Each structure stands twice: as structure tokens, then as C-alpha cells.
Amino acid sequence: MKVGVIGYARSGKTTVFNALTGAHAAVGAFGSRDANVAVLKVPDERLERLAEIHHPKKVTHAEIQFLDVAPNTAAGEDKALDSAALTVLKNVDALVHVVRAFENEDVVHPKDSVDPVRDGRSLDEELQLDDLIIIERRLERLAKEGRKDREYDLIGRCRDHIESGQSLRTLELNPQEQKAIGGYTFLSRKPLLLLGNYGEEGIGQADPAGLDAYAAEAGLAHIDLCAAMEMEVAQLPEDERQAFRDELGLGEASRIRFIRSAYHSLGLISFLTAGEPEVRAWPIVAGTHAVDAAGQIHSDIQRGFIRAEVVAYDDFMAAGSMAKAKEAGHVRLEGKEYEVKDGDIILFRFNV
Ligand SMILES: Nc1nc2c(ncn2[C@@H]2O[C@H](COP(=O)(O)OP(=O)(O)OP(=O)(O)O)[C@@H](O)[C@H]2O)c(=O)[nH]1
Ligand SMILES: [Mg+2]
CATH class of the missing domain: 3.10.20.30 (Beta-grasp domain)
Structure with a gap:
């Protein structure tokens, strides 16, 4: 399972990436072209219990592959994604949108102000626009070939949906139709998890930026993190982390909350295989x-x-x-x- 981390410049994508994976990628390295990749193990106590019975040579957890997409350098700064990023995202199973909700005078927001709901909407519009370009091209070609068939109608419905201001995620399709448009890898149809990146002042407050309400309206999964602090905690020795979390009021490890939301928003479950060589969890769609x-x-x-x-x-x-x-x-x-x-x-x- 591959997840792409996206968001506007300096929203804290790399900080979130480090917080969730314990990696040490450089943050604030504006404009560096490198993408960061890491693998996150999905915690699953059942594997531990099964290993006690089978004594396998190997225990393998389900994995989420994380891709911190390289920053946008080719499109204007008011865009989150350039064409290189859009291409990379075609190959991921799900998107995590890191939405800046922290105040920090030293870090300029590319749109000059912190407004999480605006960013949530405008990034979705970028995804929709990319889909729309593909759709228009396809419709033109089908029309030229005189093929006003089922595919033409289906793609036409996709266009109407986007033109009414919605992402393809919310377009209801039967299994056959889903299969038929699968090959287009529309970005606005990929499951998207909104991740509100709050500063310290946001800890313990209920939905200060209105992201909950927006997520509900747009049909998106949503979690909040305080990524800068989480990153510091993630880089402490493991036995010191929870005490630190308790002291800061951070609650349950963000990694675990994140994985649960990701599994939920993607409709994932795990089946298990257990034997002497290996005890293993396999992620599949329910x-x-x-x-x-x-x-x-x-x-x-x-x-x-x-x-x-x-x-x-x-x-x-x-x-x-x-x-x-x-x-x-x-x-x-x-x-x-x-x-x-x-x-x-x-x-x-x-x-x-
Ligand atoms: N105060 C505060 N600063 C943060 C927080 N998260 C990130 N920052 C700062 O914001 C800056 C950008 O963070 P990054 O994680 O590099 O953001 P990014 O989205 O990866 O940025 P680009 O890759 O350049 O687009 C850094 O200076 C971070 O220290 C936060 O929760 N609170
Ligand atoms: Mg970055």
C-alpha cells in the first residue's frame, strides 16, 4: 500500500513524514527536489500472539509505504502540485493532504495566510482540474472516433460531477463502472486523508480550524497532529516517548492514530498467514x-x-x-x- 503525502509549500509535509516514520529527513529545505520514502509497519498484536504459538523464523507486519512527494518547483507557489508530482501520484493508492494549521511568523504560507479549509478546498480543485484535462481529451477523441458509447457516457458523467464542483471520490459508480474508469487513475477519486498540522496552541482544542466540519462536508477522513512536536518525540528513544507524550498532552502515538485512520479511510483490513517459516499480516480492501x-x-x-x-x-x-x-x-x-x-x-x- 502506497500513500503519497501532499500539501502546499512549507505546510509541514516532511515534518509529518518524520513524525510518522521516525525518519530524519531535512525539514525547511525549501525547494529540494528529492522525494522521501519510508515504510511504516502497521502494529498488530495478533502477530505477536501467533508468534508465541508458531515460533516462526520471521514475523512480517503489513506495511504502508510513504512517499513525501518532492516539493513543487515547476508550477507557481500557490499550487501544491506540479506536473512531476501529479505523475508520481498516479501510482499511489491514497493521498494524505497535510494542511497547515500552525502559526509561525518565520514560515511564510504561499497564500500569505493560514486558512486550513481554503487549502483543503483548493488542493482538491488541483486534483479535479488534472482529472478534467484527461477527461476532456478523452471525450474529444471518442467523439472524433464517433464512439458515443457507454464509455463516453460514463466519462461524461465524471466531467459533469467535477464541473459541479465535486471530486470523483463522491461519484457513485457500480462495480462495472468502477472497473471501467480504473485505468484512468483519476486523482480526485483516490481516497484522501486530511491531516491538520497544528501548532502547540492547538493541542487539546476541539476543531479550532473548522477542519472537522469541512471533512464531513467533503466526505473525507480527518486527523489532527502537532507534527513538529510529534517529530521530536518520534526521535526520542522508544522507552521515553510515552512519558513525554503524557507530559505534553499529546495522547496516543500519532503513528497509531494515523494508521487506524488510513486503514479506515482506505477500507483496508488484514488477513493473516501463520506457520513455522513466517507469521504475517496482509493488507487487503474489505x-x-x-x-x-x-x-x-x-x-x-x-x-x-x-x-x-x-x-x-x-x-x-x-x-x-x-x-x-x-x-x-x-x-x-x-x-x-x-x-x-x-x-x-x-x-x-x-x-x-
Ligand atoms: N511552529 C511550527 N512550525 C512547524 C510545524 N510543522 C512544521 N513547521 C515548520 O515549518 C517549516 C516547513 O516544514 P517542512 O516539514 O519542511 O514543510 P514541507 O511541507 O515539507 O515544506 P516543503 O517540502 O519545502 O514544501 C519548517 O521550518 C518547520 O520547522 C508546526 O507544527 N509548528
Ligand atoms: Mg518537504
């Missing part, structure tokens, strides 16, 4: 069928899928071993179409 979940592990397993042996994590733990879970009738044989649930422990039978 509603994924067993045969497609198998493909996450290896395309051969998907291709040669016979069936899935499935036991729910809680049932397995209550039984204490696979043999006892089987005795108790908790291990089910499921076919290709089975909808995988969060915490399913799965053994795929396959033949290639």
Missing part, C-alpha cells in the same frame, strides 16, 4: 474475494487456487492450536468467492 487475496501472496497461488482453509483469529486463539480448532469445527473450507474477513487466518491450497 470485500476482497479469497482468490484475489491469494494473489497478494503470489500470482501462482491465485492462478492455481483450489480452496482456502480459514479460521477466525479469535477462534484459533480460543482453541490454542490448529488441530484443536479443527476438532472444534472452526476451520472452514472456502471457495474462490469467499469474502475474506479481518483477522482470518488462511492457508491456501493451490496447484499449478
Whole structure:
């Protein structure tokens, strides 16, 4: 799972990136062309418990790959994204918009004032505009080829939706239509998490910038962080962090809150595999069928899928071993179409 961190210049993207990943990328390095990449492990206690039973050689957590997109240098400063960034974003699964909500006289906002809701709206407009350009081009071509077919109608609906001021995220499509527009990788259709970056003065205050209300109206997931402080805490030795958080009133680790929101806004769940070589969590979109979940592990397993042996994590733990879970009738044989649930422990039978 790949997440792109975006936002206006100096909104604190790199600070957030460091806070969440514990990395030490240089902040305030205005205009540096480098993108920062890091991997965030999704905490999952179930893996620890399963490892106590299986004693595997390896425990592998689900991962979120983070991309702090290189700063915009080619478009005007009032834009968050230049064409290089827009291209990079085509390949991410989700977007995190870091919205500046902190006051800092030494750091100039490219739009000269701090206004989180304005930034939320205008960045979304940048995404919409990029989609609209692709749509207009496609419509023109289809019209030229005389193809006023289903695709023409569908893309036309996308255009109307954007022209009414909304992102494609909120356009209701049936599964077939979703598949049909998948290849366009529209940016305003990607799940977007709003991340309000507050200064110290915002800690413990309820929605001072009105981001909650905006997120609700736009149908977006939303969390608040105090990234500068979180970054400092993330760079402390692990055993000192929580005491520091408590003292500052920061609450639960931002990394954990972030991952929960990201999972939620992306509709992700994890299924598990457990054995002697490896205990592992695999992120999938809720509603994924067993045969497609198998493909996450290896395309051969998907291709040669016979069936899935499935036991729910809680049932397995209550039984204490696979043999006892089987005795108790908790291990089910499921076919290709089975909808995988969060915490399913799965053994795929396959033949290639
Ligand atoms: N007071 C305060 N300053 C912050 C906060 N977050 C970031 N800053 C400062 O704002 C400046 C920009 O932060 P960065 O993390 O580099 O922002 P960025 O969005 O990555 O900036 P570019 O990559 O140049 O677009 C730095 O000087 C940070 O120290 C915050 O929560 N409070
Ligand atoms: Mg940066």
C-alpha cells in the first residue's frame, strides 16, 4: 500500500513524514527536489500472539509505504502540485493532504495566510482540474472516433460531477463502472486523508480550524497532529516517548492514530498467514474475494487456487492450536468467492 503525502509549500509535509516514520529527513529545505520514502509497519498484536504459538523464523507486519512527494518547483507557489508530482501520484493508492494549521511568523504560507479549509478546498480543485484535462481529451477523441458509447457516457458523467464542483471520490459508480474508469487513475477519486498540522496552541482544542466540519462536508477522513512536536518525540528513544507524550498532552502515538485512520479511510483490513517459516499480516480492501487475496501472496497461488482453509483469529486463539480448532469445527473450507474477513487466518491450497 502506497500513500503519497501532499500539501502546499512549507505546510509541514516532511515534518509529518518524520513524525510518522521516525525518519530524519531535512525539514525547511525549501525547494529540494528529492522525494522521501519510508515504510511504516502497521502494529498488530495478533502477530505477536501467533508468534508465541508458531515460533516462526520471521514475523512480517503489513506495511504502508510513504512517499513525501518532492516539493513543487515547476508550477507557481500557490499550487501544491506540479506536473512531476501529479505523475508520481498516479501510482499511489491514497493521498494524505497535510494542511497547515500552525502559526509561525518565520514560515511564510504561499497564500500569505493560514486558512486550513481554503487549502483543503483548493488542493482538491488541483486534483479535479488534472482529472478534467484527461477527461476532456478523452471525450474529444471518442467523439472524433464517433464512439458515443457507454464509455463516453460514463466519462461524461465524471466531467459533469467535477464541473459541479465535486471530486470523483463522491461519484457513485457500480462495480462495472468502477472497473471501467480504473485505468484512468483519476486523482480526485483516490481516497484522501486530511491531516491538520497544528501548532502547540492547538493541542487539546476541539476543531479550532473548522477542519472537522469541512471533512464531513467533503466526505473525507480527518486527523489532527502537532507534527513538529510529534517529530521530536518520534526521535526520542522508544522507552521515553510515552512519558513525554503524557507530559505534553499529546495522547496516543500519532503513528497509531494515523494508521487506524488510513486503514479506515482506505477500507483496508488484514488477513493473516501463520506457520513455522513466517507469521504475517496482509493488507487487503474489505470485500476482497479469497482468490484475489491469494494473489497478494503470489500470482501462482491465485492462478492455481483450489480452496482456502480459514479460521477466525479469535477462534484459533480460543482453541490454542490448529488441530484443536479443527476438532472444534472452526476451520472452514472456502471457495474462490469467499469474502475474506479481518483477522482470518488462511492457508491456501493451490496447484499449478
Ligand atoms: N511552529 C511550527 N512550525 C512547524 C510545524 N510543522 C512544521 N513547521 C515548520 O515549518 C517549516 C516547513 O516544514 P517542512 O516539514 O519542511 O514543510 P514541507 O511541507 O515539507 O515544506 P516543503 O517540502 O519545502 O514544501 C519548517 O521550518 C518547520 O520547522 C508546526 O507544527 N509548528
Ligand atoms: Mg518537504
